Amino acid sequence: MAKPVSIEVWNPNGKYRVVSTKPMPGTRWINLLIQQDCRVEICTQKKTILSVEDIIALIGDKCDGVIGQLTEDWGEELFSALSRAGGKAFSNMAVGYNNVDVNAANKYGVAVGNTPGVLTETTAELAASLSLAAARRIVEADEFMRAGLYDGWLPHLFVGNLLKGQTVGVIGAGRIGSAYARMMVEGFKMNLIYYDLYQSTRLEKFVTAYGEFLKANGEKPVTWKRAASMEEVLVEADVISLHPVLDKTTYHLVNKESLSKMKKEAILINCSRGPVVDEVALVEHLRENPMFRVGLDVFEDEPYMKPGLAEMKNAIVVPHIASASKWTREGMATLAALNVLGKIKGYPVWSDPNKVEPFLNENAPPPAASPSIVNAKALSLPVSKL
Numbered sequence: 508m509a510k511p512v513s514i515e516v517w518n519p520n521g522k523y524r525v526v527s528t529k530p531m532p533g534t535r536w537i538n539l540l541i542q543q544d545c546r547v548e549i550c551t552q553k554k555t556i557l558s559v560e561d562i563i564a565l566i567g568d569k570c571d572g573v574i575g576q577l578t579e580d581w582g583e584e585l586f587s588a589l590s591r592a593g594g595k596a597f598s599n600m601a602v603g604y605n606n607v608d609v610n611a612a613n614k615y616g617v618a619v620g621n622t623p624g625v626l627t628e629t630t631a632e633l634a635a636s637l638s639l640a641a642a643r644r645i646v647e648a649d650e651f652m653r654a655g656l657y658d659g660w661l662p663h664l665f666v667g668n669l670l671k672g673q674t675v676g677v678i679g680a681g682r683i684g685s686a687y688a689r690m691m692v693e694g695f696k697m698n699l700i701y702y703d704l705y706q707s708t709r710l711e712k713f714v715t716a717y718g719e720f721l722k723a724n725g726e727k728p729v730t731w732k733r734a735a736s737m738e739e740v741l742v743e744a745d746v747i748s749l750h751p752v753l754d755k756t757t758y759h760l761v762n763k764e765s766l767s768k769m770k771k772e773a774i775l776i777n778c779s780r781g782p783v784v785d786e787v788a789l790v791e792h793l794r795e796n797p798m799f800r801v802g803l804d805v806f807e808d809e810p811y812m813k814p815g816l817a818e819m820k821n822a823i824v825v826p827h828i829a830s831a832s833k834w835t836r837e838g839m840a841t842l843a844a845l846n847v848l849g850k851i852k853g854y855p856v857w858s859d860p861n862k863v864e865p866f867l868n869e870n871a872p873p874p875a876a877s878p879s880i881v882n883a884k885a886l887s888l889p890v891s892k893l
């Protein structure tokens with residue numbers, strides 16, 4: 508059994524025991540729990556990724572709900588431990604929940620929450636930042652300056668790609684993929700090609716309307732196309748950004764074969780999940796194609812990089828910070844806490860997890876509902892009529 512982990516306790520006499528496996532940004536989430544009679548225990552152990560054993564020790568004998576992190580392995584062992592401790596509520600502080608075995612949660616009747624909506628624009632902004640940084644070789648140029656190598660303007664110095672008029676490809680045009688597409692189309696007048704299992708009518712309407720606006724102003728209109736296959740995107744796009752969920756259908760979606768279909772000077776961005784890309788194949792591709800560039804926020808064996816990636820000048824790598832804006836991270840903490848609280852209090856589930864603004868208004872009490880429970884249907888949880 509793991510040693511007891513260090514914790515910080517708020518409202519020790521609260522009726523319901525809620526554990527957070529990490530300190531989370533802001534205090535609103537703590538206050539909302541305390542106001543509803545929760546004792547809040549926050550793990551303060553100086554270890555970035557908690558093991559299953561650590562979390563079992565945190566859950567202890569009596570626990571009503573847990574707020575966990577995407578780095579943790581929430582499966583049979585943890586859900587059975589939570590259930591034994593009387594708990595029926597868990598929320599990831601993340602929108603992605605590939606670290607959670609939802610079937611195991613269903614088996615123990617545990618509601619699984621996630622935090623959609625509040626990180627859409629922040630994550631899309633990082634994908635856009637990586638796209639620009641890769642296109643204009645910003646990191647390489649910064650390193651060159653700091654190394655004292657700049658001795659005067661040269662016609663060939665750090666020549667990169669112009670985005671205007673090129674084609675942006677989006678794979679997975681859900682909330683974040685669509686937000687990214689809009690930024691790149693409107694901001695840089697790029698044409699759009701996207702691939703998703705579902706049609707994104709709103710995105711298509713947006714690009715059409717923006718194209719008409721440009722035309723009315725005497726400029727070349729932007730265009731959109733929904734690709735019938737992912738291959739079309741790979742072949743046609745100059746910048747490709749990955750935004751699907753990680754599941755069996757998207758594991759290694761980008762592999763040796765798909766990389767070989769992309770343009771030699773294409774840019775690939777991944778702000779979804781590391782295993783969507785075969786990172787070994789990517790390193791080989793980067794080595795063989797120096798003009799191909801990549802911007803990565805996520806890694807196949809996170810927090811590690813595959814051998815060779817760190818040495819590649821045509822790769823920009825950042826440590827899974829796509830959702831790291833203060834407003835977003837505080838909002839994620841709030842949504843995660845309210846998911847757990849809602850289940851503990853027997854509240855219904857919010858009807859539209861894409862419209863979570865009422866939960867984020869600091870000047871009003873949040874609705875009496877869990878903002879987003881991914882297994883609400885499987886557990887037959889009631890849906891809010893608000």
Ligand SMILES: NC(=O)C1=CN([C@@H]2O[C@H](COP(=O)(O)OP(=O)(O)OC[C@H]3O[C@@H](n4cnc5c(N)ncnc54)[C@H](O)[C@@H]3O)[C@@H](O)[C@H]2O)C=CC1
Pocket residue numbers: 602603604623624626630678679680681682683684702703704705750751752753756757778779780804805827828829830
């Ligand atoms: N790097 C980071 O910090 C962050 C990463 N994420 C990742 O981004 C993912 C997407 O988030 P949202 O846009 O909010 O989710 P979403 O559910 O709105 O969008 C995902 C889209 O992927 C599509 N999709 C699923 N399987 C596909 C396939 N085989 N091929 C093509 N498209 C497919 C879905 O139809 C959906 O439109 C999350 O699941 C998470 O893993 C999310 C937030 C921050």
Ligand SMILES: O=C(O)C(=O)CO
Pocket residue numbers: 577600601602603604626829830831
């Ligand atoms: O929310 C998610 O899925 C993340 O990756 C963290 O921002």
